[in-house]
Amino acid sequence: MEGSPKQRVIISILGLTGILIVGLFVYLGLGSKSEKEYLPASIGRVLTALPDHILVKFKPDVPAQSRSEILSRHGLKENSEIKPLGVKLVSTLGKSYQNVIDDLNRSDGASIEFAEPDYIVEPGLIPNDPWFANWQKDKQQINAPVAWDTTTGSASLTLAIVDTGVNCGHEDLAGQCLAGWNFYNNNNDTADVNGHGTAVAGVAVAIGNNGIGVAGNVWQSRLMPLRVSAPDGTAAYSAIASAIAYAADNGAKVVNNSYQTGGSATVRSAASYLKSKGGLLVVSEGNYGSNTGYSNSPDIISVLAVDASDVIYSWSSFGADVDVSAPGCTGATTLLSGGYGSFCGTSNSAPEVSGLLMLIWSVNPLLTPDQVQDILFRSAKDFGAPGWDRYYGWGRIDAQTAIDMVLRGDVIASPTPTLSPAPSISSEPSATLPPGKAKRTPRPK
Numbered sequence: 001m002e003g004s005p006k007q008r009v010i011i012s013i014l015g016l017t018g019i020l021i022v023g024l025f026v027y028l029g030l031g032s033k034s035e036k037e038y039l040p041a042s043i044g045r046v047l048t049a050l051p052d053h054i055l056v057k058f059k060p061d062v063p064a065q066s067r068s069e070i071l072s073r074h075g076l077k078e079n080s081e082i083k084p085l086g087v088k089l090v091s092t093l094g095k096s097y098q099n100v101i102d103d104l105n106r107s108d109g110a111s112i113e114f115a116e117p118d119y120i121v122e123p124g125l126i127p128n129d130p131w132f133a134n135w136q137k138d139k140q141q142i143n144a145p146v147a148w149d150t151t152t153g154s155a156s157l158t159l160a161i162v163d164t165g166v167n168c169g170h171e172d173l174a175g176q177c178l179a180g181w182n183f184y185n186n187n188n189d190t191a192d193v194n195g196h197g198t199a200v201a202g203v204a205v206a207i208g209n210n211g212i213g214v215a216g217n218v219w220q221s222r223l224m225p226l227r228v229s230a231p232d233g234t235a236a237y238s239a240i241a242s243a244i245a246y247a248a249d250n251g252a253k254v255v256n257n258s259y260q261t262g263g264s265a266t267v268r269s270a271a272s273y274l275k276s277k278g279g280l281l282v283v284s285e286g287n288y289g290s291n292t293g294y295s296n297s298p299d300i301i302s303v304l305a306v307d308a309s310d311v312i313y314s315w316s317s318f319g320a321d322v323d324v325s326a327p328g329c330t331g332a333t334t335l336l337s338g339g340y341g342s343f344c345g346t347s348n349s350a351p352e353v354s355g356l357l358m359l360i361w362s363v364n365p366l367l368t369p370d371q372v373q374d375i376l377f378r379s380a381k382d383f384g385a386p387g388w389d390r391y392y393g394w395g396r397i398d399a400q401t402a403i404d405m406v407l408r409g410d411v412i413a414s415p416t417p418t419l420s421p422a423p424s425i426s427s428e429p430s431a432t433l434p435p436g437k438a439k440r441t442p443r444p445k
Helices: 064-073 097-111 144-148 196-205 237-249 265-276 346-363 369-379 399-408
Strands: 046-058 077-082 087-091 112-121 158-163 222-227 254-257 280-284 300-306 324-327 329-334 340-344
Touching: 046 064, 046 097, 046 265, 064 077, 064 097, 077 237, 087 237, 097 112, 112 237, 112 265, 144 346, 144 399, 158 196, 158 237, 158 346, 196 222, 196 329, 196 340, 196 346, 222 237, 237 254, 237 265, 254 346, 265 280, 265 300, 280 346, 280 369, 300 346, 324 346, 329 346, 340 346, 346 369, 346 399, 369 399
Parallel strands: 158 222, 158 254, 254 280, 280 300, 300 324
Antiparallel strands: 046 087, 046 112, 077 087, 329 340
16 A cells, blocks of 8 residues: 555545535456546545546646647647646646656656646544544544643634535634635635634634633634535645645745645645745544554644554554654534534644644744744654554643754754655646545544
Protein backbone atom coordinates (compact mmCIF):
# COMPACT_ATOMS: atom_id res chain seq x y z
CA MET A 1 0.00 0.00 0.00
CA GLU A 2 2.93 2.31 0.51
CA GLY A 3 3.78 3.93 -2.77
CA SER A 4 2.31 2.67 -6.00
CA PRO A 5 -0.95 4.24 -7.05
CA LYS A 6 -1.52 1.32 -9.44
CA GLN A 7 -4.15 -0.72 -7.72
CA ARG A 8 -7.84 -1.18 -7.36
CA VAL A 9 -9.48 1.42 -5.20
CA ILE A 10 -12.56 0.66 -3.18
CA ILE A 11 -14.53 3.70 -2.32
CA SER A 12 -16.58 4.22 0.74
CA ILE A 13 -18.96 7.09 0.16
CA LEU A 14 -20.30 8.42 3.38
CA GLY A 15 -23.38 10.57 3.11
CA LEU A 16 -23.45 12.59 6.32
CA THR A 17 -27.00 13.46 7.32
CA GLY A 18 -26.59 14.55 10.91
CA ILE A 19 -26.40 11.15 12.56
CA LEU A 20 -26.12 8.19 10.16
CA ILE A 21 -23.99 7.23 7.17
CA VAL A 22 -24.80 5.21 4.14
CA GLY A 23 -21.97 3.07 2.75
CA LEU A 24 -21.51 2.60 -0.95
CA PHE A 25 -18.68 0.79 -2.73
CA VAL A 26 -17.64 1.53 -6.28
CA TYR A 27 -15.05 -0.19 -8.38
CA LEU A 28 -13.06 2.30 -10.46
CA GLY A 29 -12.01 1.85 -14.03
CA LEU A 30 -10.33 -0.47 -16.50
CA GLY A 31 -8.37 0.16 -19.68
CA SER A 32 -4.90 -0.03 -21.14
CA LYS A 33 -3.88 3.04 -19.14
CA SER A 34 -6.87 3.16 -16.87
CA GLU A 35 -8.20 5.74 -14.48
CA LYS A 36 -7.28 3.50 -11.56
CA GLU A 37 -3.61 4.03 -12.36
CA TYR A 38 -4.03 7.70 -11.53
CA LEU A 39 -5.73 7.07 -8.22
CA PRO A 40 -3.80 7.37 -4.94
CA ALA A 41 -2.68 4.16 -3.31
CA SER A 42 -4.77 3.96 -0.18
CA ILE A 43 -8.26 2.58 -0.07
CA GLY A 44 -11.48 4.54 0.11
CA ARG A 45 -10.33 8.07 -0.55
CA VAL A 46 -10.96 9.11 -4.16
CA LEU A 47 -14.36 8.68 -5.78
CA THR A 48 -13.47 9.57 -9.37
CA ALA A 49 -12.03 12.40 -11.45
CA LEU A 50 -13.94 15.12 -13.26
CA PRO A 51 -13.52 13.83 -16.83
CA ASP A 52 -13.68 17.04 -18.87
CA HIS A 53 -10.60 18.83 -17.56
CA ILE A 54 -7.26 18.46 -15.82
CA LEU A 55 -5.13 20.69 -13.60
CA VAL A 56 -1.85 21.99 -14.93
CA LYS A 57 0.87 24.12 -13.35
CA PHE A 58 3.73 25.33 -15.52
CA LYS A 59 7.19 26.00 -14.15
CA PRO A 60 7.73 29.68 -13.23
CA ASP A 61 10.29 30.35 -15.96
CA VAL A 62 7.98 29.25 -18.81
CA PRO A 63 6.71 32.38 -20.67
CA ALA A 64 2.99 32.90 -21.09
CA GLN A 65 3.25 32.54 -24.87
CA SER A 66 5.01 29.19 -24.52
CA ARG A 67 2.33 27.98 -22.12
CA SER A 68 -0.38 28.82 -24.64
CA GLU A 69 1.56 27.12 -27.42
CA ILE A 70 1.99 23.95 -25.40
CA LEU A 71 -1.72 23.71 -24.67
CA SER A 72 -2.60 24.48 -28.29
CA ARG A 73 -0.17 21.87 -29.58
CA HIS A 74 -1.95 19.23 -27.50
CA GLY A 75 -5.39 20.42 -28.58
CA LEU A 76 -6.25 21.73 -25.10
CA LYS A 77 -8.02 24.86 -23.91
CA GLU A 78 -7.52 26.83 -20.72
CA ASN A 79 -10.86 27.35 -18.97
CA SER A 80 -9.81 29.22 -15.84
CA GLU A 81 -7.02 29.60 -13.33
CA ILE A 82 -6.50 29.61 -9.58
CA LYS A 83 -4.48 32.78 -9.98
CA PRO A 84 -2.65 32.90 -6.64
CA LEU A 85 -1.40 29.36 -7.29
CA GLY A 86 -0.79 29.55 -11.03
CA VAL A 87 -2.81 26.35 -11.49
CA LYS A 88 -4.81 26.21 -14.70
CA LEU A 89 -8.02 24.30 -15.21
CA VAL A 90 -7.54 22.94 -18.73
CA SER A 91 -10.34 21.45 -20.83
CA THR A 92 -9.46 18.16 -22.49
CA LEU A 93 -12.03 18.84 -25.26
CA GLY A 94 -13.30 15.28 -25.25
CA LYS A 95 -9.92 13.55 -24.99
CA SER A 96 -9.10 11.02 -22.30
CA TYR A 97 -7.64 12.92 -19.38
CA GLN A 98 -5.26 10.03 -18.69
CA ASN A 99 -3.82 10.21 -22.20
CA VAL A 100 -3.59 14.00 -22.10
CA ILE A 101 -1.56 13.89 -18.88
CA ASP A 102 0.72 11.22 -20.35
CA ASP A 103 1.28 13.26 -23.52
CA LEU A 104 2.02 16.46 -21.61
CA ASN A 105 4.53 14.78 -19.32
CA ARG A 106 6.18 12.91 -22.17
CA SER A 107 6.63 15.78 -24.62
CA ASP A 108 6.63 18.88 -22.38
CA GLY A 109 7.62 17.57 -18.97
CA ALA A 110 10.51 20.04 -18.76
CA SER A 111 8.03 22.93 -18.80
CA ILE A 112 5.40 21.49 -16.44
CA GLU A 113 5.58 21.42 -12.66
CA PHE A 114 2.64 19.02 -12.53
CA ALA A 115 -0.43 17.87 -14.44
CA GLU A 116 -3.07 15.89 -12.57
CA PRO A 117 -6.74 14.90 -12.69
CA ASP A 118 -9.24 16.95 -10.74
CA TYR A 119 -10.26 14.22 -8.35
CA ILE A 120 -13.43 14.16 -6.31
CA VAL A 121 -13.03 13.15 -2.68
CA GLU A 122 -15.12 12.73 0.45
CA PRO A 123 -14.79 14.55 3.76
CA GLY A 124 -12.84 12.69 6.44
CA LEU A 125 -15.89 12.32 8.63
CA ILE A 126 -16.86 9.41 10.78
CA PRO A 127 -20.43 10.19 11.80
CA ASN A 128 -22.09 10.23 15.18
CA ASP A 129 -22.43 6.86 16.78
CA PRO A 130 -24.11 5.99 20.11
CA TRP A 131 -21.03 3.96 21.03
CA PHE A 132 -19.05 7.18 21.30
CA ALA A 133 -21.73 9.11 23.21
CA ASN A 134 -19.83 9.14 26.52
CA TRP A 135 -16.43 10.04 25.06
CA GLN A 136 -16.28 13.66 26.16
CA LYS A 137 -12.70 13.88 27.37
CA ASP A 138 -10.98 15.23 24.27
CA LYS A 139 -10.36 18.70 25.68
CA GLN A 140 -9.01 17.33 28.98
CA GLN A 141 -6.90 14.82 27.08
CA ILE A 142 -4.97 17.58 25.33
CA ASN A 143 -4.86 19.76 28.49
CA ALA A 144 -6.89 22.57 26.93
CA PRO A 145 -8.45 23.74 30.26
CA VAL A 146 -4.99 24.62 31.61
CA ALA A 147 -4.18 26.49 28.40
CA TRP A 148 -7.45 28.43 28.77
CA ASP A 149 -6.11 29.90 32.01
CA THR A 150 -3.72 31.83 29.77
CA THR A 151 -5.77 32.41 26.63
CA THR A 152 -9.11 31.53 25.06
CA GLY A 153 -8.22 33.08 21.73
CA SER A 154 -8.16 36.46 20.06
CA ALA A 155 -10.94 38.23 18.16
CA SER A 156 -8.30 39.60 15.79
CA LEU A 157 -7.48 36.11 14.46
CA THR A 158 -9.51 34.13 11.93
CA LEU A 159 -9.91 30.40 11.40
CA ALA A 160 -11.27 29.36 8.00
CA ILE A 161 -13.33 26.16 7.75
CA VAL A 162 -13.10 24.75 4.20
CA ASP A 163 -15.93 22.27 4.24
CA THR A 164 -19.65 21.77 3.62
CA GLY A 165 -20.55 25.19 4.99
CA VAL A 166 -21.34 26.19 8.58
CA ASN A 167 -24.60 26.78 10.44
CA CYS A 168 -23.63 30.25 11.67
CA GLY A 169 -27.01 30.59 13.37
CA HIS A 170 -26.15 27.87 15.88
CA GLU A 171 -26.30 29.22 19.44
CA ASP A 172 -22.70 28.16 20.13
CA LEU A 173 -21.33 29.66 16.90
CA ALA A 174 -23.51 32.76 16.57
CA GLY A 175 -21.42 35.89 16.43
CA GLN A 176 -18.25 33.99 15.49
CA CYS A 177 -18.79 33.96 11.73
CA LEU A 178 -17.38 36.41 9.22
CA ALA A 179 -18.42 36.66 5.60
CA GLY A 180 -17.19 33.73 3.53
CA TRP A 181 -17.74 32.29 0.06
CA ASN A 182 -19.45 29.33 -1.58
CA PHE A 183 -17.05 27.79 -4.12
CA TYR A 184 -19.55 25.17 -5.19
CA ASN A 185 -22.29 27.56 -6.32
CA ASN A 186 -20.00 30.59 -6.73
CA ASN A 187 -22.01 32.82 -4.41
CA ASN A 188 -21.92 34.09 -0.82
CA ASP A 189 -24.31 31.51 0.64
CA THR A 190 -22.16 29.54 3.09
CA ALA A 191 -24.98 27.73 4.89
CA ASP A 192 -24.14 24.14 5.73
CA VAL A 193 -25.75 21.69 3.29
CA ASN A 194 -24.53 18.55 4.98
CA GLY A 195 -23.65 18.92 8.67
CA HIS A 196 -19.98 18.01 8.46
CA GLY A 197 -18.72 21.61 8.45
CA THR A 198 -20.83 22.66 11.44
CA ALA A 199 -19.54 19.72 13.50
CA VAL A 200 -15.94 20.55 12.55
CA ALA A 201 -16.45 24.22 13.45
CA GLY A 202 -17.80 23.34 16.88
CA VAL A 203 -14.75 21.24 17.76
CA ALA A 204 -12.48 24.19 17.03
CA VAL A 205 -14.36 27.40 17.85
CA ALA A 206 -17.62 26.78 19.74
CA ILE A 207 -18.04 29.59 22.26
CA GLY A 208 -16.95 28.54 25.75
CA ASN A 209 -17.95 29.71 29.20
CA ASN A 210 -21.31 31.00 27.94
CA GLY A 211 -23.51 28.67 29.96
CA ILE A 212 -24.78 26.70 26.97
CA GLY A 213 -23.71 23.77 24.84
CA VAL A 214 -20.05 22.96 24.37
CA ALA A 215 -16.65 24.63 24.24
CA GLY A 216 -14.28 24.54 21.30
CA ASN A 217 -10.51 24.72 21.71
CA VAL A 218 -10.55 28.46 20.99
CA TRP A 219 -13.50 30.62 22.07
CA GLN A 220 -12.75 34.16 21.00
CA SER A 221 -11.43 33.85 17.45
CA ARG A 222 -13.41 34.50 14.31
CA LEU A 223 -14.71 31.86 11.89
CA MET A 224 -14.64 32.18 8.10
CA PRO A 225 -17.01 29.61 6.50
CA LEU A 226 -15.93 28.51 3.03
CA ARG A 227 -18.22 25.99 1.36
CA VAL A 228 -16.58 23.73 -1.21
CA SER A 229 -18.92 20.74 -1.26
CA ALA A 230 -21.93 19.40 -3.05
CA PRO A 231 -24.95 18.59 -0.83
CA ASP A 232 -23.62 15.05 -0.33
CA GLY A 233 -20.42 16.45 1.21
CA THR A 234 -18.09 15.63 -1.67
CA ALA A 235 -15.79 18.29 -3.14
CA ALA A 236 -13.21 18.69 -5.90
CA TYR A 237 -9.60 19.42 -5.05
CA SER A 238 -9.88 22.47 -7.30
CA ALA A 239 -12.61 24.00 -5.14
CA ILE A 240 -10.69 23.16 -1.95
CA ALA A 241 -7.47 24.74 -3.25
CA SER A 242 -9.37 27.83 -4.43
CA ALA A 243 -10.90 28.21 -0.96
CA ILE A 244 -7.50 27.93 0.73
CA ALA A 245 -6.11 30.65 -1.55
CA TYR A 246 -9.16 32.81 -0.80
CA ALA A 247 -8.66 32.33 2.94
CA ALA A 248 -5.00 33.33 2.60
CA ASP A 249 -5.91 36.48 0.66
CA ASN A 250 -8.55 37.40 3.24
CA GLY A 251 -6.42 37.16 6.36
CA ALA A 252 -7.12 33.67 7.76
CA LYS A 253 -4.38 32.55 10.14
CA VAL A 254 -5.38 28.87 10.13
CA VAL A 255 -7.32 26.93 7.50
CA ASN A 256 -8.97 23.66 8.50
CA ASN A 257 -9.85 21.17 5.77
CA SER A 258 -11.18 17.96 7.34
CA TYR A 259 -10.69 16.02 4.13
CA GLN A 260 -7.87 13.70 3.15
CA THR A 261 -6.28 16.11 0.66
CA GLY A 262 -2.62 16.12 1.71
CA GLY A 263 -1.45 14.24 -1.38
CA SER A 264 -2.81 16.69 -3.95
CA ALA A 265 -0.19 18.76 -5.78
CA THR A 266 -2.66 21.62 -6.16
CA VAL A 267 -3.66 21.57 -2.49
CA ARG A 268 0.04 21.52 -1.61
CA SER A 269 0.51 24.60 -3.79
CA ALA A 270 -2.36 26.27 -1.96
CA ALA A 271 -0.81 25.35 1.41
CA SER A 272 2.50 26.87 0.33
CA TYR A 273 0.70 30.04 -0.74
CA LEU A 274 -1.13 30.21 2.59
CA LYS A 275 2.14 29.80 4.48
CA SER A 276 3.72 32.59 2.45
CA LYS A 277 0.86 34.80 3.66
CA GLY A 278 1.48 33.86 7.30
CA GLY A 279 -0.99 31.01 7.78
CA LEU A 280 -1.09 27.22 8.20
CA LEU A 281 -3.22 24.47 6.66
CA VAL A 282 -4.49 21.53 8.73
CA VAL A 283 -5.98 18.43 7.05
CA SER A 284 -7.32 15.05 8.11
CA GLU A 285 -5.14 11.99 7.65
CA GLY A 286 -8.18 9.90 6.73
CA ASN A 287 -10.13 7.09 8.34
CA TYR A 288 -9.23 4.08 6.24
CA GLY A 289 -6.95 2.14 8.59
CA SER A 290 -4.19 2.06 5.97
CA ASN A 291 -0.98 3.78 4.92
CA THR A 292 -1.74 6.81 2.76
CA GLY A 293 1.45 6.45 0.73
CA TYR A 294 1.83 10.25 0.77
CA SER A 295 5.14 12.00 1.20
CA ASN A 296 5.45 14.62 3.91
CA SER A 297 4.76 18.26 3.06
CA PRO A 298 6.42 21.05 5.08
CA ASP A 299 3.39 23.26 4.42
CA ILE A 300 0.58 20.93 5.54
CA ILE A 301 -0.16 19.66 9.04
CA SER A 302 -1.78 16.24 8.67
CA VAL A 303 -3.51 14.78 11.73
CA LEU A 304 -4.41 11.20 12.62
CA ALA A 305 -6.75 10.02 15.36
CA VAL A 306 -6.07 8.48 18.77
CA ASP A 307 -8.51 7.22 21.38
CA ALA A 308 -8.91 8.35 25.00
CA SER A 309 -5.93 6.16 25.97
CA ASP A 310 -3.72 7.69 23.26
CA VAL A 311 -3.81 4.55 21.14
CA ILE A 312 -4.23 5.05 17.41
CA TYR A 313 -7.69 4.07 16.26
CA SER A 314 -7.76 0.99 14.05
CA TRP A 315 -9.68 3.02 11.47
CA SER A 316 -7.25 5.95 11.38
CA SER A 317 -4.98 6.25 8.36
CA PHE A 318 -1.26 6.76 8.94
CA GLY A 319 1.94 7.20 6.98
CA ALA A 320 4.97 9.33 6.19
CA ASP A 321 2.81 12.43 5.87
CA VAL A 322 1.56 12.33 9.48
CA ASP A 323 2.66 15.30 11.59
CA VAL A 324 0.75 14.95 14.87
CA SER A 325 -2.10 12.99 16.41
CA ALA A 326 -5.15 14.26 18.28
CA PRO A 327 -8.35 12.87 19.83
CA GLY A 328 -10.51 11.22 17.21
CA CYS A 329 -13.80 11.54 19.07
CA THR A 330 -15.65 14.18 21.00
CA GLY A 331 -18.73 13.52 23.07
CA ALA A 332 -20.46 16.65 21.83
CA THR A 333 -20.08 19.29 19.15
CA THR A 334 -22.40 21.61 17.26
CA LEU A 335 -24.83 20.03 14.80
CA LEU A 336 -26.56 21.35 11.69
CA SER A 337 -29.91 20.90 13.46
CA GLY A 338 -28.91 23.45 16.07
CA GLY A 339 -28.36 20.82 18.73
CA TYR A 340 -25.35 18.84 19.90
CA GLY A 341 -24.02 15.37 19.26
CA SER A 342 -20.93 13.17 19.26
CA PHE A 343 -18.45 13.32 16.38
CA CYS A 344 -15.65 10.93 15.47
CA GLY A 345 -12.94 10.54 12.86
CA THR A 346 -9.85 12.39 11.73
CA SER A 347 -12.36 15.10 10.81
CA ASN A 348 -12.49 15.66 14.58
CA SER A 349 -8.72 15.39 15.03
CA ALA A 350 -7.91 18.14 12.51
CA PRO A 351 -9.94 20.95 14.18
CA GLU A 352 -8.52 19.94 17.57
CA VAL A 353 -5.15 20.94 16.10
CA SER A 354 -6.51 24.01 14.30
CA GLY A 355 -7.95 25.33 17.55
CA LEU A 356 -4.61 24.82 19.32
CA LEU A 357 -2.75 26.70 16.57
CA MET A 358 -5.13 29.61 17.09
CA LEU A 359 -4.41 29.56 20.86
CA ILE A 360 -0.65 29.64 20.19
CA TRP A 361 -0.97 32.62 17.87
CA SER A 362 -3.27 34.42 20.31
CA VAL A 363 -0.48 34.39 22.90
CA ASN A 364 2.12 35.64 20.42
CA PRO A 365 0.70 36.85 17.08
CA LEU A 366 4.21 37.73 15.86
CA LEU A 367 5.27 34.09 15.53
CA THR A 368 5.90 32.86 11.99
CA PRO A 369 4.06 29.82 10.62
CA ASP A 370 7.28 27.78 10.88
CA GLN A 371 7.71 28.81 14.51
CA VAL A 372 4.13 27.89 15.40
CA GLN A 373 4.46 24.57 13.58
CA ASP A 374 7.70 23.87 15.42
CA ILE A 375 6.06 24.59 18.79
CA LEU A 376 3.18 22.26 17.88
CA PHE A 377 5.58 19.44 17.03
CA ARG A 378 7.96 19.87 19.99
CA SER A 379 5.16 20.25 22.54
CA ALA A 380 3.40 17.06 21.44
CA LYS A 381 3.47 14.14 23.87
CA ASP A 382 5.58 11.43 22.32
CA PHE A 383 4.04 7.98 21.90
CA GLY A 384 5.15 5.00 19.87
CA ALA A 385 8.76 4.96 18.68
CA PRO A 386 10.89 7.80 20.13
CA GLY A 387 10.66 10.94 18.02
CA TRP A 388 8.65 11.01 14.83
CA ASP A 389 6.89 7.87 13.64
CA ARG A 390 4.23 7.19 11.06
CA TYR A 391 1.61 6.17 13.63
CA TYR A 392 1.73 9.28 15.85
CA GLY A 393 3.80 11.81 13.92
CA TRP A 394 5.63 13.89 16.53
CA GLY A 395 3.07 12.82 19.14
CA ARG A 396 -0.36 13.68 20.54
CA ILE A 397 -0.91 17.42 20.81
CA ASP A 398 -0.70 19.05 24.24
CA ALA A 399 -2.17 22.55 24.61
CA GLN A 400 -0.70 23.23 28.05
CA THR A 401 2.85 22.40 26.98
CA ALA A 402 2.50 24.39 23.76
CA ILE A 403 1.26 27.53 25.54
CA ASP A 404 3.94 27.17 28.23
CA MET A 405 6.60 27.07 25.51
CA VAL A 406 5.28 30.31 24.03
CA LEU A 407 5.21 32.00 27.44
CA ARG A 408 8.79 30.90 28.15
CA GLY A 409 9.94 32.16 24.79
CA ASP A 410 10.99 28.64 23.85
CA VAL A 411 10.83 29.51 20.18
CA ILE A 412 13.37 28.67 17.52
CA ALA A 413 14.46 31.80 15.67
CA SER A 414 14.48 30.25 12.21
CA PRO A 415 13.00 26.80 12.58
CA THR A 416 13.37 24.24 9.88
CA PRO A 417 10.82 21.59 10.85
CA THR A 418 12.12 18.06 10.51
CA LEU A 419 10.25 16.09 7.88
CA SER A 420 9.51 12.43 8.13
CA PRO A 421 10.90 10.01 5.58
CA ALA A 422 8.36 9.83 2.79
CA PRO A 423 7.76 7.64 -0.23
CA SER A 424 7.41 9.57 -3.44
CA ILE A 425 3.95 9.44 -4.98
CA SER A 426 1.98 10.81 -7.86
CA SER A 427 0.35 14.10 -6.99
CA GLU A 428 -3.37 14.28 -6.61
CA PRO A 429 -5.90 16.58 -8.21
CA SER A 430 -6.87 20.15 -7.72
CA ALA A 431 -8.93 22.48 -9.82
CA THR A 432 -10.06 26.01 -10.24
CA LEU A 433 -13.61 26.80 -9.14
CA PRO A 434 -15.85 24.10 -10.57
CA PRO A 435 -18.40 22.16 -8.57
CA GLY A 436 -16.57 20.14 -6.03
CA LYS A 437 -16.82 16.89 -4.37
CA ALA A 438 -14.91 15.99 -1.33
CA LYS A 439 -14.70 12.86 0.54
CA ARG A 440 -15.24 11.43 3.96
CA THR A 441 -13.96 8.50 5.89
CA PRO A 442 -15.36 5.15 6.93
CA ARG A 443 -16.58 4.98 10.50
CA PRO A 444 -14.88 2.77 13.12
CA LYS A 445 -16.22 -0.68 13.64
